[in-house]
Amino acid sequence: xxxxxxxxxxxxxxxxxxxxxxxxxxxxxxxxxxxxxxxxxxxxxxxxxxxxxxxxxxxxxxxxxxxxxxxxxxxxxxxxxxxxxxxxxxxxxxxxxxxxxxxxxxxxxxxxxxxxxxxxxxxxxxxxxxxxxxxxxxxxxxxxxxxxxxxxxxxxxxxxxxxxxxxxxxxxxxxxxxxxxxxxxxxxxxxxxxxxxxxxxxxxxxxxxxxxxxxxxxxxxxxxxxxxxxxxxxxxxxxxxxxxxxxxxxxxxxxxxxxxxxxxxxxxxxxxxxxxxxxxxxxxxxxxxxxxxxxxxxxxxxxxxxxxxxxxxxxxxxxxxxxxxxxxxxxxxxxxxxxxxxxxxxxxxxxxxxxxxxxxxxxxxxxxxxxxxxxxxxxxxxxxxxxxxxxxxxxxxxxxxxxxxxxxxxxxxxxxxxxxxxxxxxxxxxxxxxxxxxxxxxxxxxxxxxxxxxxxxxxxxx
Ligand code: ARG
Numbered sequence: 001x002x003x004x005x006x007x008x009x010x011x012x013x014x015x016x017x018x019x020x021x022x023x024x025x026x027x028x029x030x031x032x033x034x035x036x037x038x039x040x041x042x043x044x045x046x047x048x049x050x051x052x053x054x055x056x057x058x059x060x061x062x063x064x065x066x067x068x069x070x071x072x073x074x075x076x077x078x079x080x081x082x083x084x085x086x087x088x089x090x091x092x093x094x095x096x097x098x099x100x101x102x103x104x105x106x107x108x109x110x111x112x113x114x115x116x117x118x119x120x121x122x123x124x125x126x127x128x129x130x131x132x133x134x135x136x137x138x139x140x141x142x143x144x145x146x147x148x149x150x151x152x153x154x155x156x157x158x159x160x161x162x163x164x165x166x167x168x169x170x171x172x173x174x175x176x177x178x179x180x181x182x183x184x185x186x187x188x189x190x191x192x193x194x195x196x197x198x199x200x201x202x203x204x205x206x207x208x209x210x211x212x213x214x215x216x217x218x219x220x221x222x223x224x225x226x227x228x229x230x231x232x233x234x235x236x237x238x239x240x241x242x243x244x245x246x247x248x249x250x251x252x253x254x255x256x257x258x259x260x261x262x263x264x265x266x267x268x269x270x271x272x273x274x275x276x277x278x279x280x281x282x283x284x285x286x287x288x289x290x291x292x293x294x295x296x297x298x299x300x301x302x303x304x305x306x307x308x309x310x311x312x313x314x315x316x317x318x319x320x321x322x323x324x325x326x327x328x329x330x331x332x333x334x335x336x337x338x339x340x341x342x343x344x345x346x347x348x349x350x351x352x353x354x355x356x357x358x359x360x361x362x363x364x365x366x367x368x369x370x371x372x373x374x375x376x377x378x379x380x381x382x383x384x385x386x387x388x389x390x391x392x393x394x395x396x397x398x399x400x401x402x403x404x405x406x407x408x409x410x411x412x413x414x415x416x417x418x419x420x421x422x423x424x425x426x427x428x429x430x431x432x433x434x435x436x437x438x439x440x441x442x443x444x445x446x447x448x449x450x451x452x453x454x455x456x457x458x459x460x461x462x
Contacts, residue, residue: 036118109201133462151167186241242305245306269358
């Protein structure tokens with residue numbers, strides 16, 4: 001490794017230690033910020049010219065030089081040398097090598113502290129928009145699948161025990177709702193984060209007449225951070241972003257878990273497309289849902305990032321400490337994992353099939369109509385708690401006799417309660433119940449259709 005001294009390190013004696021250099025560098029992972037670093041520097045130098053700290057000509061030279069650096073990086077021609085520690089110094093050094101003295105003026109009134117905080121916010125704004133696009137794609141995939149199954153029943157489970165019949169569509173639409181909250185949470189994160197730390201400097205701002213609103217406006221921020229100590233060191237937005245990613249990962253993990261269970265021989269509710277399964281090296285019959293297992297498995301890493309981020313922050317004394325460099329590892333890992341999992345989940349959902357007939361045929365087991373029967377008794381004027389007891393007794397009797405509730409004759413029903421009449425049969429059996437649900441948001445046919453109409457309209461705009 002070349003032993004170069006950084007031009008600004010006159011304070012330190014000797015040449016850099018290779019072990020320390022490898023330890024301290026962040027260039028290997030913060031180079032992905034290059035575009036935002038360059039955009040931020042162009043805005044900063046334009047502002048310096050506006051307030052008269054550099055000439056317009058120097059600002060133009062800086063801009064031209066930075067754009068050339070950007071082109072070199074994009075073309076893969078830029079040499080990233082970790083002697084410069086991070087992307088900020090690597091770009092500044094390359095600029096100065098290109099344009100000479102004007103390059104040395106770029107860092108006027110700026111520190112890497114406010115620079116990196118600015119870069120991260122700019123990067124995150126774009127990343128959030130990209131993640132939101134992927135969330136919307138997954139929502140669209142769920143709505144399209146739900147549309148195929150608005151009249152088909154499946155059991156809804158609580159405690160993983162059969163609970164009540166719902167439409168398959170209602171089940172699928174439940175994920176659309178979760179994802180809508182994820183989308184909204186990211187919008188909140190973006191709104192809170194979109195203020196400029198640029199001009200906060202190393203910690204105390206600057207004695208130079210910098211115009212912070214000028215750079216904020218140029219970079220599309222909604223305003224500036226009010227306090228330089230807070231502004232350059234705030235990493236709340238990173239923690240919040242990783243939390244949002246963790247919750248998305250958690251939602252994806254739960255849906256993966258459902259689909260893994262549903263695709264077992266024991267359930268056999270769904271078929272995950274072959275291309276999203278793998279086989280076993282030993283057992284020729286296997287179709288393993290590895291992609292779903294990895295969605296579930298990868299969520300652990302994202303949650304780990306959240307723990308790492310908060311732990312990294314909690315022990316630090318006020319303002320910037322080098323610990324903060326590690327924020328990027330956790331933020332990038334969370335974003336990359338969630339981005340990949342969202343894409344994979346959308347592909348799986350788009351190519352998935354429910355075995356609706358088979359599910360319907362198995363709906364008679366488990367007394368899924370018991371609650372509907374108790375509610376039928378309520379409609380006849382009976383207190384719910386009494387109806388609950390009567391149905392409990394009827395279920396126990398049926399269980400003993402190996403029957404389902406719909407098998408009971410009116411005479412048999414009358415033994416449990418004489419308010420029961422012939423109209424009881426429309427409350428029994430899953431297919432009938434999903435048409436009978438009356439409350440808004442219930443798991444029935446009408447409600448599913450209404451939700452599909454709502455989401456189709458809403459998602460068409462995204
Ligand atoms: N690479 C550093 C980071 O990501 C940039 C800021 C360095 N600041 C400093 N005072 N050493 O945090």
